[in-house]
Structure formats: C-alpha cells, structure tokens
Amino acid sequence: MNIGKEKEVVIVEPLKEPVPAPREPAPAPEPRKEPVKT
Amino acid sequence: MTDRVPDYFEPFVGWRAWRVRDGFLLSHQFDITWPTDVPLEALCLRATYSYPTTRHTAAEIPPVQGCICGIYAATTQEHLLTMPYHKYHARHQTTVVIGEVFLWGRVIVGDKGWKAQYARPKSLLLPHEGYRFYRDLKRRYRVPIELKNTFVL
Numbered sequence: 001m002n003i004g005k006e007k008e009v010v011i012v013e014p015l016k017e018p019v020p021a022p023r024e025p026a027p028a029p030e031p032r033k034e035p036v037k038t
Numbered sequence: 039m040t041d042r043v044p045d046y047f048e049p050f051v052g053w054r055a056w057r058v059r060d061g062f063l064l065s066h067q068f069d070i071t072w073p074t075d076v077p078l079e080a081l082c083l084r085a086t087y088s089y090p091t092t093r094h095t096a097a098e099i100p101p102v103q104g105c106i107c108g109i110y111a112a113t114t115q116e117h118l119l120t121m122p123y124h125k126y127h128a129r130h131q132t133t134v135v136i137g138e139v140f141l142w143g144r145v146i147v148g149d150k151g152w153k154a155q156y157a158r159p160k161s162l163l164l165p166h167e168g169y170r171f172y173r174d175l176k177r178r179y180r181v182p183i184e185l186k187n188t189f190v191l
Contacts, residue, residue, distance in 0.1 A: 001054070001066075001110040001121060004149025006103050010045040012142040015077070015158060 049140040051160060052111025052152055053118040058133040061174025063159065066123060066134070074178040077156040080143075082107035101146050101153040108146060108153030111139050117150050119188065133168035136188055137161050137181075163188050 056063040056072065063072040072078050080100040094102045101108025112118040115136070123134050143155030161182045164172060169185060176183050 001112065001118075001151060003110060003112070003146075003151030003153060006153075007147050007149065009103065010145050010147055011042050012046045012049055012145050012154075013044045014142050014156065015049045015140045 049142040050111075050145060050152055050154070051138050052113060052141055052154075053115045053136060054111045054139050055118065055121075055123040055134055055136045056159075058135055058168060058171050058175070061171050061178065063135070063175070063179065072159065072179075074180075077158045078109060080108050080153075080155050080157075099144055100155060101144060103146055108155070109139075109141065109157040110151060110153055111141055111157070112151040114150075115188075133165065133171060135162050135164050135168065135171075135175075137163055 055066045057066055058064070059071075062074075064070060065072070068083060070078070082094070082096075082100045082102070082105060094105055112121075118136060123136070138160035140158045140160050141152050141154035141156070145155065146153040159179050159181050161184070162175060162179070163184050163186045164175065165187045166185055172183060172185070175181075
C-alpha cells in the first residue's frame with residue numbers, strides 16, 4: 001500500500017474496549033395518590 | 039509498546055483491504071490471517087520476502103521507517119480505492135473486503151496513510167458476491183458489516 005511520504009513516528013494509546021455504561025437504578029414509583037374525598 | 043509518553047490517546051482509524059478465506063480475514067499482500075480475539079501485531083517479514091528495505095536490528099520494534107514492516111492503512115476510503123485491489127480480486131477469484139481499522143502502538147505517519155504496530159478491524163464493507171462470508175466474519179470479528187460493492191470492476 002502506498003502511504004505516501006513517511007513523515008514521523010508517533011506513539012498511539014491502545015484500543016480500549018468500550019466499557020458498558022453503569023446501569024442506572026430504575027426510578028422509584030411515584031407515590032400512589034389517594035383519591036381526593038369531596 | 040514503549041514507555042514513551044503517548045502522542046495520541048485514541049487509536050487512529052484507517053482504511054484497508056483484506057482477502058477472505060474460509061471466513062477469516064487475510065492481509066492483502068501477505069498470507070497472514072487476522073486474529074479474531076486479539077489485535078494483529080506487526081512483524082518484520084524482510085527475511086521472508088526479498089523486498090529492498092532498510093536494514094534494522096531484530097530488537098527494533100516494527101514498524102521501522104524505510105522498511106516494509108508494519109500494518110498498513112490508508113487515511114481515507116477514497117485513497118484506498120485508488121489502489122488496484124479489485125483487479126487482484128478479478129484475477130484470482132478472491133473475495134476482497136474493505137473496511138475501517140483501528141491502529142495503535144508505534145505508528146509511522148505518512149502523507150496518505152499509516153504503518154502501525156497493532157491493528158484490529160473496526161467495520162467491514164462486504165461485496166454482495168461475498169455474502170456467504172457474512173455470518174462467519176460477523177461471529178468471529180464482532181464488527182459491523184455492511185453488504186456493499188465498493189469497487190467498480
């Protein structure tokens with residue numbers, strides 16, 4: 001493969017496997033609203 | 039890897055071509071099967087192939103400037119497609135895929151591409167006639183694969 005003129009040597013950090021995002025806790029259920037007595 | 043402070047903290051992403059054999063990716067020019075579970079690490083093959091190259095000691099880590107060693111990739115898909123991989127495909131009846139590749143470690147930066155110490159596929163474009171390799175490539179390399187004819191024969 002032709003990569004053109006070689007210019008410089010660099011050091012590149014390794015590939016890091018994607019870290020799964022921490023699971024967010026499920027939102028707490030809203031408190032049950034008592035029917036308003038009229 | 040070396041103890042040198044890195045110049046970049048994310049792998050480069052280049053474009054390259056592979057041959058497909060028995061559902062595995064092979065380097066286009068050399069008969070090297072790309073591993074499925076670990077990165078490919080560059081070796082210097084100058085003792086195997088009689089290319090005129092810069093001599094360097096075995097202690098030097100590939101890629102070495104002026105030598106053929108290193109894992110090659112183009113900076114753009116457009117530049118990759120200017121190279122005649124599709125002609126090789128037509129002549130040898132071999133399925134050729136192209137795709138993105140992560141590159142890291144010791145990397146030689148060129149005007150139009152890179153030569154790297156380590157590489158791993160990132161995504162593949164599989165020509166329609168190679169559809170039968172889809173499942174094996176997907177299962178083994180675990181990368182996104184799109185069925186797409188990128189070469190105009």
